[in-house]
Amino acid sequence: MTRGHPPTPADGAPRAALGHAPQRPIRSFVLRQGRLTSGQERAFRELWPRFGVDWQPGERLDPPALFAADPSLRCDRPITLEIGFGDGESLAAMAAAAPERDFIGLEVHRPGVGHLLLALAQQGLTNVRVLRADATPLLATGLPSASLDAVQLFFPDPWPKQRHHKRRIVQPGWIATVARVLRPGGTFHLATDWTPYADWMLAVLDGAPELFENSAGPGRFSARPAQRPLTKFERRGQRLGHQVHDLIYRRR
Ligand SMILES: C[S@@+](CC[C@H](N)C(=O)[O-])C[C@H]1O[C@@H](n2cnc3c(N)ncnc32)[C@H](O)[C@@H]1O
CATH class of the missing domain: 3.40.50.150 (Vaccinia Virus protein VP39)
Structure with missing residues (x-):
């Protein structure tokens, strides 16, 4: 690979394809164990059922169904996915400014997720769903x-x-x-x-x-x-x- 330049597809060939034993996937994040505030702890208990989406690699989500109170009545509004929303303040602001759209926020850092859950409840937003998951497997197989x-x-x-x-x-x-x-x-x-x-x-x-x-x-x-x-x-x-x-x- 050229110094400081993006890899070509050949650089990214899986090691298994090159005859090496499979390796752990390379992660784009380091999971920092930041402490949750008491408000964030409460947000996970009380607000996760309202805004949170439980997803595991291997499962497939149906994005419009995440926003429908009754899946048979779902209407297909435009959906935005934000990857790595951090503390989620800017995602909440975008969702508040665009009530005609739905938003799925993705983050691995627990305190950030707790922070966004609190912001969504405080602002009375109904057009955001939150996943605590790695974007890479979700994009590969978890969405249609x-x-x-x-x-x-x-x-x-x-x-x-x-x-x-x-x-x-x-x-x-x-x-x-x-x-x-x-x-x-x-x-x-x-x-x-x-x-x-x-x-x-x-x-x-x-x-x-x-x-x-x-x-x-x-x-x-x-x-x-x-x-x-x-x-x-x-x-x-x-x-x-x-x-x-x-x-x-x-x-x-
Ligand atoms: C530098 S921060 C930026 C946060 C926010 N977007 C902002 O501008 O304030 C990058 C964030 O991406 C998250 N992240 C990194 N890789 C991720 C992945 N594969 N899936 C989900 N989140 C990821 C990290 O946990 C971190 O909170």
């Missing part, structure tokens, strides 16, 4: 093909060291799983404050023109859309003087 209108990935862990680049969530094989769950014409919106990762994202996504079309034109970043609220990590990046890049792709 072409079932989502939009996928958003804001300020994913940048894994800045060269030896950790394999842990970046945006990889050629991974974006194919994002493409699988998006309907044709659906959008994949990414943002990062780490310029080398922005360049990496651009190379990976522009490198798959059969799956995605760059809405700003090949090789170009997008202007920040007004409907994307500031996130917690974005504010941190701003304090550090980092430039923010948005990338918006359309599923072919």
